Amino acid sequence: MGSEKTTATATFHATRSTAAARTHDRVATGVLAAIVGLILLALVAIIGYIVISGLGKLFDWSFLTAKPEQFKEGGGIGPEIFNSFYLLVLTLLISLPISLGAAVFLTQYAPEGPVTNVAKTAIETLSSLPSIVVGLFGMLVFVLSCGWGFSILSGALALTMFNIPILVRVIQQALEAVPRDQRDAALALGLTRWEACVHVLVPAAMPAIVTGVILSAGRVFGEAAALIYTAGQSAPALDWSAPITSLANPLNVMRPAETLAVHIWKINSEGVVPDLVAVSAGTAAVLMVSILAFNIIARVVGRALQRRMTAE
Amino acid sequence: MADISDKRGIERRGRVLTGSAVALVVVLVCTLIFMVCSRGLATFLTDGVPLGSFLGGTSWNPHQNDASGVPLVGALPMIAGSFAVTLLSCALALPFALGASLFVVDVAPSFGRRVFRPMIELLVGIPSVVFGLVGLSVVVPWTRSWAGGTGYGILSSSIVLAFMILPTVTSLATDAIAAVPDSYRDGSYGLGCTRWQTIVHVEVPSAMPGILTAVIMGMTRAFGEALAVQMIIGNAAQLPQGLLTPAATLTSVLTMGMGNEAMGTVYNDVLWSLALVLLAMSLVFILLVHLVGRMGAVRNG
Numbered sequence: 001m002g003s004e005k006t007t008a009t010a011t012f013h014a015t016r017s018t019a020a021a022r023t024h025d026r027v028a029t030g031v032l033a034a035i036v037g038l039i040l041l042a043l044v045a046i047i048g049y050i051v052i053s054g055l056g057k058l059f060d061w062s063f064l065t066a067k068p069e070q071f072k073e074g075g076g077i078g079p080e081i082f083n084s085f086y087l088l089v090l091t092l093l094i095s096l097p098i099s100l101g102a103a104v105f106l107t108q109y110a111p112e113g114p115v116t117n118v119a120k121t122a123i124e125t126l127s128s129l130p131s132i133v134v135g136l137f138g139m140l141v142f143v144l145s146c147g148w149g150f151s152i153l154s155g156a157l158a159l160t161m162f163n164i165p166i167l168v169r170v171i172q173q174a175l176e177a178v179p180r181d182q183r184d185a186a187l188a189l190g191l192t193r194w195e196a197c198v199h200v201l202v203p204a205a206m207p208a209i210v211t212g213v214i215l216s217a218g219r220v221f222g223e224a225a226a227l228i229y230t231a232g233q234s235a236p237a238l239d240w241s242a243p244i245t246s247l248a249n250p251l252n253v254m255r256p257a258e259t260l261a262v263h264i265w266k267i268n269s270e271g272v273v274p275d276l277v278a279v280s281a282g283t284a285a286v287l288m289v290s291i292l293a294f295n296i297i298a299r300v301v302g303r304a305l306q307r308r309m310t311a312e
Numbered sequence: 313m314a315d316i317s318d319k320r321g322i323e324r325r326g327r328v329l330t331g332s333a334v335a336l337v338v339v340l341v342c343t344l345i346f347m348v349c350s351r352g353l354a355t356f357l358t359d360g361v362p363l364g365s366f367l368g369g370t371s372w373n374p375h376q377n378d379a380s381g382v383p384l385v386g387a388l389p390m391i392a393g394s395f396a397v398t399l400l401s402c403a404l405a406l407p408f409a410l411g412a413s414l415f416v417v418d419v420a421p422s423f424g425r426r427v428f429r430p431m432i433e434l435l436v437g438i439p440s441v442v443f444g445l446v447g448l449s450v451v452v453p454w455t456r457s458w459a460g461g462t463g464y465g466i467l468s469s470s471i472v473l474a475f476m477i478l479p480t481v482t483s484l485a486t487d488a489i490a491a492v493p494d495s496y497r498d499g500s501y502g503l504g505c506t507r508w509q510t511i512v513h514v515e516v517p518s519a520m521p522g523i524l525t526a527v528i529m530g531m532t533r534a535f536g537e538a539l540a541v542q543m544i545i546g547n548a549a550q551l552p553q554g555l556l557t558p559a560a561t562l563t564s565v566l567t568m569g570m571g572n573e574a575m576g577t578v579y580n581d582v583l584w585s586l587a588l589v590l591l592a593m594s595l596v597f598i599l600l601v602h603l604v605g606r607m608g609a610v611r612n613g
Contacts, residue, residue, distance in 0.1 A: 021506045021509060022506060024509075025508040028507075028508040028511070029508070031411065032411050032412075032415040033415060033419065035408055035412055036412050036415045036428065039408055039412055040431060042475070043434065043435055046438070046475070047434070047438075049446065050446065097333070098333045098336060098337065099333075100333075101333025102330065105333060106334065109326075119338055121598075122337055122341040122342070123337060124598055125341050125345075125595065126340070128529075128532045128536075128594045129591065130535070130536025130538060130590050131538065132536070132538035132539075132563050132566055132567060132587075132590075133590055133591055133594075134344075136566070136584075136587055137344045137347060137348060139570075140347055140351065141347065144575070161340060161344075168337075190319075192322050193326065194325065194326025195322060197326065215433060215437070218437040219436070219437060222437065222438070222439025222440070223440075224441045224539050225538040225539050225567070228571075229570060229571065261439050261440075261441045264441045264442070264444075264445060265441045265539050268445070269568075277449075280445055284442045284445050287439055291434075291437045292434070294437065
């Protein structure tokens with residue numbers, strides 16, 4: 001009798017708690033959805049704010065090409081735009097081969113043991129180092145010890161150190177995502193690991209590698225802390241007809257080169273440019289649009305490569 | 313036979329080529345650690361500043377000496393400032409990161425893959441100076457009008473940092489939660505649990521080591537962020553009085569000071585000591601990640 005009553009009560013409680021649990025579940029799902037909605041909203045608001053604040057300057061040809069002014073209004077960001085892209089290209093030229101090599105070693109050759117552990121720890125350390133520390137190291141070694149001064153070369157090498165851990169991880173993930181069968185089949189056909197890597201693995205991983213490299217290029221493009229004490233905070237006016245040894249020659253790697261991101265930081269921390277707010281907003285908009293472009297290009301190119309490879 | 317030795321040659325060349333890339337990275341990192349250590353220790357070895365008055369001192373003015381002739385190089389205000397913005401920004405970002413991860417793993421996986429992940433990757437790409445600028449023109453005035461004070465300070469910096477570390481924490485937490493075996497979920501659903509009960513009692517506990525790792529990686533990024541924080545925190549090298557008064561972090565003082573002081577002066581040496589603290593902390597964070605990882609491996613057998 002008593003047990004019947006207990007069962008009934010238990011059933012009653014169970015039903016009630018099930019109903020409560022269902023309500024909790026629905027509320028929780030709603031909260032999670034709201035969180036995601038808020039994040040997306042904030043992201044759109046941030047990007048929209050940056051682009052819209054600088055919209056006037058974004059389509060102002062003279063702003064995009066003129067040289068910056070220090071004490072009067074109407075300065076442009078022509079040299080900064082060129083410097084940012086030039087530094088990015090040089091950085092990729094140096095960091096890509098090193099990262100590719102390191103990633104191949106870690107995924108293909110890496111013997112189990114202390115050597116690999118040291119290498120992995122080193123890359124992990126590099127990736128968690130604050131970029132300002134990388135920049136200060138660059139100043140110590142490239143700018144002062146090597147005597148290269150504040151220069152594109154010093155800046156590109158500092159950016160290389162910043163970029164290597166990102167690229168190694170991206171390429172490593174891309175290589176590991178290639179189905180094991182492909183590698184085994186290549187090895188079974190008598191290819192060495194190196195040949196399998198060059199002819200099978202890297203081509204198969206290419207879409208993911210390209211996507212990752214372009215995405216990381218966006219981060220290099222916007223980096224400033226590693227550059228303020230390596231590539232310097234001044235942008236000499238550029239002149240394509242100047243000799244390569246001149247500071248005015250755009251391709252001279254020994255000249256100081258302020259980038260877009262450094263420009264924003266510098267004019268805001270010095271605060272002497274009269275139209276500071278407009279210039280920073282315009283520069284930020286140019287940076288933001290470039291980053292958006294990198295993201296879109298990364299996805300479009302990655303997808304196109306993927307389609308070409310799988311369609312054949 | 314010739315063929316095989318050819319192959320061996322190719323293999324050796326590949327190993328040497330890729331191995332030297334790795335060796336280069338290792339040498340670079342070792343050089344970096346050595347150089348920062350040797351410059352950072354000069355404060356204590358060459359200039360004779362006691363370690364205690366650096367780590368525990370509260371007044372920062374390296375151009376002046378105190379009564380006993382030791383330069384005023386108390387770094388505690390900056391160390392406290394760095395930890396304050398790191399912890400507060402993590403506390404702000406974690407609920408959002410965790411909520412979003414749970415949503416994209418359990419509620420809407422295809423939305424997560426197609427929409428949310430690309431958007432989050434876009435957030436990673438926004439340069440830190442641009443975050444600094446948005447902080448300066450939106451967050452600082454907002455804090456000023458809602459909470460009072462100048463608007464510059466730990467609260468504003470933490471809000472901006474929370475956005476900056478959100479992608480790191482979210483994507484790592486998503487990976488951690490997605491790595492929980494489906495059999496755990498099925499078991500829980502099979503017992504009649506709702507999705508929320510499954511999340512609270514099964515998924516989050518079993519993904520805990522991964523979530524902790526995500527938080528530590530977020531802290532690493534927040535601790536080392538320089539320019540955005542320097543633009544917003546107000547740069548007053550005093551012990552943080554509250555969340556709304558100007559403060560300073562290790563990175564902000566480094567960023568501002570390094571350009572002004574000549575190599576070999578006490579001021580410059582102390583700045584390198586601050587860099588050494590930053591370096592040491594990022595090594596500590598790595599160590600923590602490894603410890604957490606090992607703890608997780610032990611727990612999951």
